[in-house]
Amino acid sequence: MRSNDMNSSHYPGVFRVQKAGALAEPLPVRLLLVAGTVLFLTLFLLLPLGALFSEALSKGWQEYRAALLEPDALSAMRLTLVTAVICVPFNLFFGIVASWCTAKFTFPGKSLLVTLIDLPFSVSPVVSGLVYVLVFGQQGWLGPWLQAHDIKIIFAVPGIVLATVFVTFPSVARELIPLMEAQGREEEEAALTLGAGGLQTFFRVTLPNVKWGLLYGVILCNARAMGEFGAVSVVSGHVRGATNTVPLQVEILYNEYNFVAAFAVASVLALLALVSLALKTFTEWKMRQLQKAGA
Amino acid sequence: MSIEIENVSKRFGAFAALEDVSLSVPSGELVALLGPSGSGKTTLLRIIAGLESVDEGKVLLNGEDASLHDPRHRKVGFVFQHYALFRHMTVFDNVAFGLSVKPKRTRPGKEVIRSKVFDLLKLIQMEHLWDRYPSQLSGGQRQRVALARALAVEPQVLLLDEPFGALDAKVRQELRRWLRQLHDEIHVTSVFVTHDQEEALEVADRIVVMNRGKVEQEGTPSEVYDHPANPFVFDFLGKVNLFHGRIDNGVAQLGGVRLPASGSSSGTDGSAVGYVRSHDIDISRHGSGSDAIAAQVRGVLRVGPLVRVDLLHAGGEQLEVDLSRDAADRLALQVGEQVFVRPRNVRFFVNDYQI
Amino acid sequence: MARSLKKSHAAGWGNLPGFAPTMGYTLLCLLVVVLVPLSTLFFKAATLTLDEFVGAVAAPRVLASYRVTFGAALLAAVTNAFFGVIVAWTLVRYRFPGRRILDALVDLPFALPTAVAGITLAGIFASNGWLGKVLEPLGVKVAFTPVGIWLAMVFIGLPFVVRTVQPVLQEFDREAEEAAACLGGNRWQICTRVVFPLMFPAVLTGFTLAFARAVGEYGSIVFIAGNMPMVSEITPLLIITKLEQYDYAGATAVAVVMLLVSFMLLLVLNLLQKWSRRYAEQ
Numbered sequence: 033m034r035s036n037d038m039n040s041s042h043y044p045g046v047f048r049v050q051k052a053g054a055l056a057e058p059l060p061v062r063l064l065l066v067a068g069t070v071l072f073l074t075l076f077l078l079l080p081l082g083a084l085f086s087e088a089l090s091k092g093w094q095e096y097r098a099a100l101l102e103p104d105a106l107s108a109m110r111l112t113l114v115t116a117v118i119c120v121p122f123n124l125f126f127g128i129v130a131s132w133c134t135a136k137f138t139f140p141g142k143s144l145l146v147t148l149i150d151l152p153f154s155v156s157p158v159v160s161g162l163v164y165v166l167v168f169g170q171q172g173w174l175g176p177w178l179q180a181h182d183i184k185i186i187f188a189v190p191g192i193v194l195a196t197v198f199v200t201f202p203s204v205a206r207e208l209i210p211l212m213e214a215q216g217r218e219e220e221e222a223a224l225t226l227g228a229g230g231l232q233t234f235f236r237v238t239l240p241n242v243k244w245g246l247l248y249g250v251i252l253c254n255a256r257a258m259g260e261f262g263a264v265s266v267v268s269g270h271v272r273g274a275t276n277t278v279p280l281q282v283e284i285l286y287n288e289y290n291f292v293a294a295f296a297v298a299s300v301l302a303l304l305a306l307v308s309l310a311l312k313t314f315t316e317w318k319m320r321q322l323q324k325a326g327a
Numbered sequence: 328m329s330i331e332i333e334n335v336s337k338r339f340g341a342f343a344a345l346e347d348v349s350l351s352v353p354s355g356e357l358v359a360l361l362g363p364s365g366s367g368k369t370t371l372l373r374i375i376a377g378l379e380s381v382d383e384g385k386v387l388l389n390g391e392d393a394s395l396h397d398p399r400h401r402k403v404g405f406v407f408q409h410y411a412l413f414r415h416m417t418v419f420d421n422v423a424f425g426l427s428v429k430p431k432r433t434r435p436g437k438e439v440i441r442s443k444v445f446d447l448l449k450l451i452q453m454e455h456l457w458d459r460y461p462s463q464l465s466g467g468q469r470q471r472v473a474l475a476r477a478l479a480v481e482p483q484v485l486l487l488d489e490p491f492g493a494l495d496a497k498v499r500q501e502l503r504r505w506l507r508q509l510h511d512e513i514h515v516t517s518v519f520v521t522h523d524q525e526e527a528l529e530v531a532d533r534i535v536v537m538n539r540g541k542v543e544q545e546g547t548p549s550e551v552y553d554h555p556a557n558p559f560v561f562d563f564l565g566k567v568n569l570f571h572g573r574i575d576n577g578v579a580q581l582g583g584v585r586l587p588a589s590g591s592s593s594g595t596d597g598s599a600v601g602y603v604r605s606h607d608i609d610i611s612r613h614g615s616g617s618d619a620i621a622a623q624v625r626g627v628l629r630v631g632p633l634v635r636v637d638l639l640h641a642g643g644e645q646l647e648v649d650l651s652r653d654a655a656d657r658l659a660l661q662v663g664e665q666v667f668v669r670p671r672n673v674r675f676f677v678n679d680y681q682i
Numbered sequence: 683m684a685r686s687l688k689k690s691h692a693a694g695w696g697n698l699p700g701f702a703p704t705m706g707y708t709l710l711c712l713l714v715v716v717l718v719p720l721s722t723l724f725f726k727a728a729t730l731t732l733d734e735f736v737g738a739v740a741a742p743r744v745l746a747s748y749r750v751t752f753g754a755a756l757l758a759a760v761t762n763a764f765f766g767v768i769v770a771w772t773l774v775r776y777r778f779p780g781r782r783i784l785d786a787l788v789d790l791p792f793a794l795p796t797a798v799a800g801i802t803l804a805g806i807f808a809s810n811g812w813l814g815k816v817l818e819p820l821g822v823k824v825a826f827t828p829v830g831i832w833l834a835m836v837f838i839g840l841p842f843v844v845r846t847v848q849p850v851l852q853e854f855d856r857e858a859e860e861a862a863a864c865l866g867g868n869r870w871q872i873c874t875r876v877v878f879p880l881m882f883p884a885v886l887t888g889f890t891l892a893f894a895r896a897v898g899e900y901g902s903i904v905f906i907a908g909n910m911p912m913v914s915e916i917t918p919l920l921i922i923t924k925l926e927q928y929d930y931a932g933a934t935a936v937a938v939v940m941l942l943v944s945f946m947l948l949l950v951l952n953l954l955q956k957w958s959r960r961y962a963e964q
Contacts, residue, residue, distance in 0.1 A: 056869070057869055058869070062776060065768055065771060065772045065776070066772050066776055066778050068765070068768050068772075069768055069769045069772040069773065069784070070778075070780070070784070072765045072768070072769060073769065073784050073787065073788070076836065076837055076840055077784075077787045077788070077790050077791075077840075078787070079806065079812065079813075080799065080802045080803060080806060080837070081790070081802075083802055083805055083806045083811070083812050084798070084802045084805075087802075087805055126707075126708070126711050129704045129707045129708055129711075130704070130707075130708040130711075132700060132704045133700075133701055133704035133705040133708055134708070136698050137698065137701050143952070145708075145712075147948065147952060148712055148716065148717070149708075149712060149716075150948075151716055151720075151948070152716060154894060154898075154944045154945075154947065154948050155720070155898065155941060155944050156897070156898025156899070156900065156918050156937075156940050156941075156944065157796075157898065157899075157900055157901070157918075158898070158900045158918035158919075158921050158922055158937075158940075159723070159898070159918075159921070159937045159940050159941055159944075162723070162921060162925065162933060162934070162937050163719040163720055163722060163723055163937075164719060165925065165930075166719075166722045166723060166726050166930070166934065167718075167719050167722050169930075171930055172722070173722055197715060198715055198716065198719065201715055201716060217698060218407050218409060218411035219411045219412075219413055219414075220698055221378050221398070221405070221407070221411065221697075221698070222405065222407060222411040222412075222413075222473075222476075223413075223424065223428070224378070224397075224398045224399050224697075224698065224699075225376055225377075225378070225398050225399070225401075225403055225404065225405040225477070226399075226404075226424055226425035226428065226476065226477070226479075226480055227399045227400070227425050227428055227429060227480055228399060228424070228425075228428040229399060229428070229699075230698075230699035230700045232428045233698075233699075234700075236413075236424070236428070237413055240413075240415040241414065241415060252792075252793075255792075255793045258795070259793075259794070259795025259796070259797075259798070260795070261795060261796045261797040261900070261901035262796065262899075262900035262901050262918065265900075265901075265922070266922060266925065278795075279795045279796075279797040279798070279901070280797075282795075282797050282798060282801060283797055283801075283905075286801045286905065291805070294801055295801065295802075295805070298795075298797070298798040298801060298802070301794070301795045301797075301798045302794060302798055305790065305793035305794040305795070305798075306790075306793075308793045309786055309787065309789055309790060309793050310786070312786075312789065312793075313786045322414075377697060378697050379697060380697060397697070397699070398697060
């Protein structure tokens with residue numbers, strides 16, 4: 033649903049016979065390219081999805097249900113939800129604030145700031161987890177102080193939330209900044225000269241213009257928050273029923289050779305991913321509609 | 328409300344957008360800021376609106392220092408070059424915006440807003456399009472909505488940035504006349520920015536000609552057109568022909584023709600350049616070297632109501648002369664023909680102005 | 683877009699409200715969430731002597747893990763660059779049944795939790811899996827070998843090249859191609875001399891993104907890699923192993939190396955971005 037369908041007449045259907053000129057590849061080349069694409073994407077995308085669900089259901093619905101309703105699985109889902117519920121609003125608010133000051137103003141060091149905001153996406157998740165162990169762990173910076181006050185962060189829920197906040201930190205900001213930059217400042221300036229205050233301007237003029245981009249960022253943030261594995265795995269301590277998120281639960285079940293249960297729990301995450309993709313496709317489509325309308 | 332600009336300077340990095348600009352706009356006038364791009368006219372407009380701050384100097388609105396108020400409290404209406412309509416709001420909501428964001432105490436009731444918005448939509452002849460979105464409107468319609476939106480809050484000053492810049496020629500003509508009439512009706516102090524001298528001459532009460540961050544001249548349209556203060560203004564406000572010559576004892580010598588140099592900008596003698604508008608040159612087949620300059624016709628082109636004649640005069644310089652169709656038909660000039668030209672209303676400037 | 687950028691430049695700083703508080707909050711969050719925690723890595727590493735540090739980051743097992751990680755990541759990025767261009771081209775230029783679904787699914791590796799991808803790939807290529815059953819009799823072992831690492835890296839890097847090249851192709855001015863055709867170019871000449879050069883920076887950017895992602899990847903790889911020291915052990919796993927042995931200093935030292943590599947790649951990406959905009963109108 034991505035490409036600009038308004039131009040679709042420019043591009044040839046593969047199977048439509050048309051004069052092969054300098055503007056289109058010869059039919060065999062076109063067929064080869066399409067076949068290559070379909071094959072590659074089938075092998076890497078459709079096949080894994082199929083295998084995942086077929087494995088999850090290989091022992092029937094009964095087993096599938098049982099695997100999902102198992103207490104440890106339920107507690108893992110609860111923890112994952114809690115993590116997302118804390119992490120998404122935090123990064124949403126940060127994203128809005130950060131994109132306002134970076135996209136609507138000009139200042140020296142702007143591109144450095146944007147790069148730094150983006151930094152957590154470039155750091156290996158394992159390193160991200162390690163960093164929090166070094167700050168809050170027993171041997172870490174704040175370790176002795178935390179221990180003295182009997183506060184547990186690493187190998188406990190707060191550590192999982194913190195590590196997740198870190199790895200999803202740029203999600204909303206990086207979607208909003210380019211969008212708000214592209215929209216320029218004139219509408220906000222117009223609102224200002226019409227007597228609107230800063231917050232009124234933001235909520236009535238800026239926000240409606242970027243709401244789909246915002247939703248898109250939230251979806252990505254949520255998907256990552258619920259699915260994060262590497263960083264969380266370092267700080268969690270893998271206590272069953274207490275500090276296991278859904279991805280960690282999948283790992284444990286898999287390593288215990290409980291494949292059906294592992295794939296069943298994994299299939300919940302996969303469904304979540306598919307829903308995210310559908311929503312994402314929808315918001316992208318919405319944004320293109322708006323862009324077209326505004327053009 | 329009157330506007331006073333006092334010694335305002337503004338820099339963007341190394342670029343001086345405005346250098347020590349002073350200006351006063353009396354209450355109720357329609358003033359054009361005219362200049363080429365980069366002359367600082369838009370910056371000046373944005374400074375009046377409070378959208379930019381000044382580095383030095385002061386802006387007084389009704390005698391009061393405007394820096395005390397941010398844009399939302401300045402009571403200025405600003406019409407943006409690309410309209411800046413709120414794309415997610417209907418025409419109605421766009422126009423109503425300024426009223427609906429007022430603090431609760433001063434905000435009019437829903438019905439009052441409604442009737443006020445429809446009055447404005449009537450004024451811009453768009454009441455039947457109240458529920459359209461900006462993307463469904465033509466350029467001229469968007470422009471009028473932007474104007475209505477600015478007027479809805481009853482601004483003391485109306486500022487327009489290149490109001491007709493993005494429109495095609497015909498719509499532009501119509502809207503120009505409409506803006507002039509509108510101003511005659513509501514008499515709000517208005518400043519508009521343009522790079523089109525025709526637009527400025529046609530619409531404005533006063534014209535401020537700007538160049539490189541400075542005011543070159545300020546005056547009524549006929550003042551700046553008929554008595555340009557310097558070569559830049561002369562050149563920017565219309566087509567111009569140059570005659571290089573000398574001034575001796577108040578008499579100018581241009582290619583054999585002697586003229587009284589009354590229009591000289593300086594009383595000193597020496598080499599000078601005569602500036603003549605393209606419609607201030609007569610062409611005839613007869614003449615002598617003492618009252619006319621010999622020239623050769625290089626081309627004759629009918630441009631709408633006028634006929635443009637390209638000539639090369641004896642001094643080796645190109646001339647461009649605009650004749651009425653009648654005059655041109657009477658002369659029936661042929662390309663290659665030798666003729667004589669007589670400049671009228673020559674203005675002398677001692678230094679050659681480089682464009 | 684060009685207009686608004688130009689506008690904002692011409693308008694300078696502007697006078698919209700709220701710059702100071704939003705900037706303050708942004709910097710505070712950035713400092714607390716990202717910069718301070720990351721800096722602990724360097725402070726911790728600084729407690730090591732140079733010899734200790736070198737000993738930790740250049741031990742044979744660690745060196746082998748670099749070889750496996752960077753080698754597989756490089757191969758995976760090359761694979762992705764090749765197929766990514768084909769996929770992007772096909773999705774933008776041709777219309778065929780199922781195109782929209784495939785297009786939407788390209789982002790699956792972004793959205794699918796890495797652990798899920800990991801066990802799925804391991805399941806498919808295990809000796810009793812859908813593809814393992816076919817490949818193993820042919821003598822091709824994927825699961826629990828470096829080939830598996832490469833495969834997982836191809837999976838997680840797949841969207842990068844496609845999604846960086848796609849917009850370039852979409853916004854690509856068909857008129858430039860038409861002009862080239864009018865000037866007498868044939869299809870091959872037009873592609874190699876007009877289309878590919880304009881696409882190249884995007885391909886390189888996508889390649890670097892895919893490489894960077896693959897180097898740091900953990901979840902989708904550990905299940906299929908086999909994790910044999912010296913053979914199929916990736917660097918992120920080594921960090922975790924060191925942590926589990928309470929070798930914090932060693933883990934930190936290796937993590938510093940990884941982080942520096944990330945910084946370098948980030949720098950490369952920024953330069954690439956500048957370079958790819960060199961023809962953009964100012």
